[in-house]
Amino acid sequence: MQIHLVDGHFTVAEAEKILNALVKAKVAFHEERLALKEPTIEEVLESERRIKDIRNEFCKALVRVHASGSERIHLQAGLDIDFIAVMDYA
Numbered sequence: 291m292q293i294h295l296v297d298g299h300f301t302v303a304e305a306e307k308i309l310n311a312l313v314k315a316k317v318a319f320h321e322e323r324l325a326l327k328e329p330t331i332e333e334v335l336e337s338e339r340r341i342k343d344i345r346n347e348f349c350k351a352l353v354r355v356h357a358s359g360s361e362r363i364h365l366q367a368g369l370d371i372d373f374i375a376v377m378d379y380a
Contacts, residue, residue: 305363
């Protein structure tokens, strides 16, 4: 199953807003997941690493978008959803 989130040509300002919204949503997911339960040290470190990686990639993307000199940017983003069967080990 696929969900097409973004597919189009946008101004630099529009592209920046879309990218920012996607990054904020993903970072919020990691922060909420940690707040809702008692995470292990490994889970905390993994979420912190993912948040750092996501923010770094976002910054790199913005630098490239602004350095390109382009007036319009093509963005394409989607989700591929696969269903995982739960095995009954009882």
